[in-house]
Amino acid sequence: MxxxxxxxxxxxxxxxxxxxxxxxxxxxxxxxxxxxxxxxxxxxxxxxxxxxxxxxxxxxxxxxxxxxxxxxxxxxxxxxxxxxxxxxxxxxxxxxxxxxxxxxxxxxxxxxxxxxxxxxxxxxxxxxxxLTEPAAFPYLLLLISGGHTQLIHVRGVGDYVRLGTTIDDAAGESFDKTAKLLGLGAPGGPMVEAAATGGRANRFDLPRPLAQRAGCDFSFSGLKTAVREAATSIEQPTGQDVADIAASFQFAAARHLAQRTEKAMEMISPPEGDCRLVVAGGVAANCSVKKMLQDLCAANSWQLMVPPPKYxxxxxxxxxxxxxxxxxxxxxxxxxxxxxLAPRARWPLAPHKDGGKLGSGRKGPKA
Structure with a gap:
């Protein structure tokens, strides 16, 4: 009623x-x-x-x-x-x-x-x-889509602080480019995930971006380059080769997302209220990414909240x-x-935690 x-x-x-x-x-x-x-x-x-x-x-x-x-x-x-x-x-x-x-x-x-x-x-x-469950404020948001990869401390409606962002490419963009490189078609994310189902994720040792870098920014350009090198190193790739490359890339991307998210968890310490990680954006629908983040949250006693794939x-x-x-x-x-209000091609949601300006320097376009 x-x-x-x-x-x-x-x-x-x-x-x-x-x-x-x-x-x-x-x-x-x-x-x-x-x-x-x-x-x-x-x-x-x-x-x-x-x-x-x-x-x-x-x-x-x-x-x-x-x-x-x-x-x-x-x-x-x-x-x-x-x-x-x-x-x-x-x-x-x-x-x-x-x-x-x-x-x-x-x-x-x-x-x-x-x-x-x-x-x-x-x-x-x-x-x-x-939309679908009572996600109380505050929480840590991992936003992973075709155009954005950010970690944001969501403290309330209209109250957001950006903890980290990509310094080059977005997570979804890297899935799309990998799908295109491997001839998998579109949409790239679901196609890579489908191809990876029968692949060996440990066949190709892909890099760990920013592993020694402080903070929780992301980088996916190196992963894309490594995938291209793996693909071009095989003269006539078979279906199994494509599945292995897709699985290796998907694992490396999920690992990178989880490792940088763990850094953000450490930055919100002591946490305000209960510890919740919300994952949103198209890449959140990827089962491998979701599983990696589930393991991360379980290891750190955090609650993982992911909207249904259609949301x-x-x-x-x-x-x-x-x-x-x-x-x-x-x-x-x-x-x-x-x-x-005019339409905006770029519109940062949240200021950086240190008060740095967006829209200039290496982080401007993706912020």
Missing amino acids: TTSNDLFVLGVETSCDDTAAAVVCRRADGSCQILSNEVWAQHDDHAAFGGVVPEIAARSHVERLDSTIERAIAVAGIPFDRLSAVAATAGPGLVGGVMVGLTTAKAIALAHNLPLVPLNHLEGHALSAR CTDNGAMIAWAGAERIAAGMTPTLDESLS
Whole structure:
């Protein structure tokens, strides 16, 4: 049964190559009910190019977003006049796609006189664990996706401190490039995981990035180079060779993620409240990565929380939920403020723990 204090929020997500819309209800007690979650994947549109083409992605969003929103509204059974607000990704991401989603959300807000909550895409991932279980603040977030690899101390809604980030490539990007190198197709993460199932993870001794470096930053460029060298060293690779390379890479990537995450665990000491590690982003759906992190948490008496796979990848429900969380926390911008916000290709979610500026130096592009 609904109450007058329940929030019904439409979420729109178009930051990369998934066109997504969802309606969620944030109950008065803080719990979440996902009423719809529609995602239109564009993998086939980009398959011939070996990666996401920004112009094609933006055009696909234009063609599909209206019908995706219509389905989300219809499945939820919540008409526009019952919505409490609209939330939309305003960045970071492919700016053409972000522009499509944010402009559409602005139009809906104006047409139906609704509050509009422009959101950082990373905040959607940061709060996604709270979609399906009561993940109390604070917690350590490992965000691993195609464009981002970060460790963030999540202290509350809108209160984030970045502990570490990648100094070159993102984890998901390295999976995608490995899949392309091995001729596995797209999406890269699931393809590498499938190929690795029959592979020997100990056949190729791949490097341990930043093993002697303090802090908890990440690096994946060296792993990609090592995978290329392993592949080109075999004149006519067999299916087993490909499986072995995929398994070796997957193991090395998971090990790197776990080792740097352990460093971040040590940095939050003594921990505030219970010890929780939340893992979000598309790479969180990888079973090998998840198993490595489960072992890490068990060894350190931490609780591991991973959203269901459909909420790890880009989706509208996490955007709608993040919008509802901000509204409940009293962080609703005025409509004029929301309408004036331009799409952003880069938008850091959290300041560095030492107060360093983002957007300059080696860490700028990936921050």
